[in-house]
Amino acid sequence: MSIRPVTGTQFEIAHGSSRCVLTEVGAAIRVFEVDGRPLVETYPEDVLPPYGSGTQLVPWANRVADGRWVLDGEPQQLALTEPRRNNAIHGLTRTVSWEVRERTASSILFATTVNPQPGWPVALAATLAYALSDDGLTVTYGVENLGDRPTPFGVGAHPFPRAGHARTEDCVIRLAAETRLPVDDRLLPTGSPVPVAGTDHDFRVPRPLGATRLDTAFGGCRPGSDGLVHHQVLAQDGTGVDIWAEPVFGWVQVFTPDDYPGRGLAVAIEPVTSPPDALNSGTDLLTVAPGERWTGSWGMRPV
Template identity: 60%
Template sequence: MHDPVPATGRQFEIVSGAARAVVTEVGAALRVFEVDGVPHVESYPADRLPPGGAGAVLVPWPNRVADGRWNLEGEPQQLALTEPARHNAIHGLLRHTAWTVVEHADSTVVLHAMVPAQPGWPVPLLTSVGYAVDDTGLTVTHTVENLGARATPFGLGVHPYPRAGGAATDDCTLRLAASSILPVDADRLLPSRPPRSLAGDEVELRTGRRLAGLLLDTAFGGAAPAPDDPAQLVRHTLTDPSGHGVELWADPVFGWVQVYTAEDFPGRGRAVAIEPMTCPPDALNSGTDLITLAPGETWIARWGLRPF
């Protein structure tokens, strides 16, 4: 008899001082990140699939593709409808793939996965994600390499649910480094109009807005570093009533952020996903902020979490 494998596969723990993270084999998802035992992402048991996409790597596109259809150089492509209720393809092709560990040290782990050529995605890609913890927090590094013979567009996102320690989500304040909002239709959550500037109460998200009563499944654009930021990083924050919390930082290529307020995250109730993305929903059709990789070309970008 063999020991049963949990739904998320093997678990890879990394530790540095008081910082600890756990990454799953299936989906290369961030399942745990804590400092001194204080949680800074919403977690879940290893023997269940990530609720609400928690911690997932979203590649070769984040968010939704309408009807799973797009065109590559005029050639129609049809992706599997992985969000059948809304007739969309959602969150890429590697959420349920077993990734291969290529490096695992005390404080770092690196996993690779192949996006093979397949119906709906004709160009093979090799992608990796590296997680590292240190006394400043968590750093995540993504690479994508075009293994094919033709150029291809792609996008990348991630799906963490940051957490300000033990504070209730509704008592926390969300601040986004974004300047626009993408209107979507209510039924399929697909873009219905071009992005527009934040207006009315939405502007408060730039300076900080309490999450109580706020319901979002919304893409925000114009995410950019503050002019006086020496590191030139995009910075979103979730802050508890005492002024402590967690910062989600990202390279400027992550110019979009999806915010999703979950009502029933297991064991937690209300939770908030803050999802840095390189492109908006349905970008494979709109072309907005897609990254194009030439044959043999490699792309690299980083994001991370910093408790404060």
């Protein structure tokens, strides 16, 4: 009798020298490599993604304080999925199985339904499309409101990009962010965003990560001349990975755990549409009306 991996069926797509492995559970990126060079941290298929590695976050990213928020005057109580800090974290789709709707050699379309449940009363249809091309990996979200009232939401990605086999602490980091969100010890906002200029949090000009450790929400992500937001992780020789996103991903969470399994120090660079506790603050929340569908894209390409 075969034992099913905890991440479910593994789906490989490829294009030229690019290869990506996605998981049924969470529709997560478990492998992304070009010419055999890893561009994301990986993990075995028989363990849960370390620190949410490669997962996609729907219908909110980051944290909801005490799991509480209000929709149309009705108090909602989400499950406290970060009990150590008494928060609900990273949405409702990381541990569900996603159905494959379409598949080619270089692309795959996943779908799932966020059913009404405690703390989330409106049904949403969610899709995730992954496609490899000469320009790297593109990830496109779709969120459709299956309910009868407008519903706020947010989405985000949780990749751990890496510059091939370079040590994370030796890598150069570049962020398009112009502000940082002050937070408390529960990583919840304590005030308005503050400029990064002149501080240790200014990565607008690429600089080594070194001894810097972060679990930080950055905002004010400014698009480049191509209309896209760009963040980068680069080795000393200038090779690495570019994480791009449409302007709706105006925030980026950067997280640097020291104990990523088999790697030690790793860096998550997470394009998100809204900051921590946005279901309460309303900051940069998206809204989808009944019967309407929203789409947005981000991706990664080799440098």
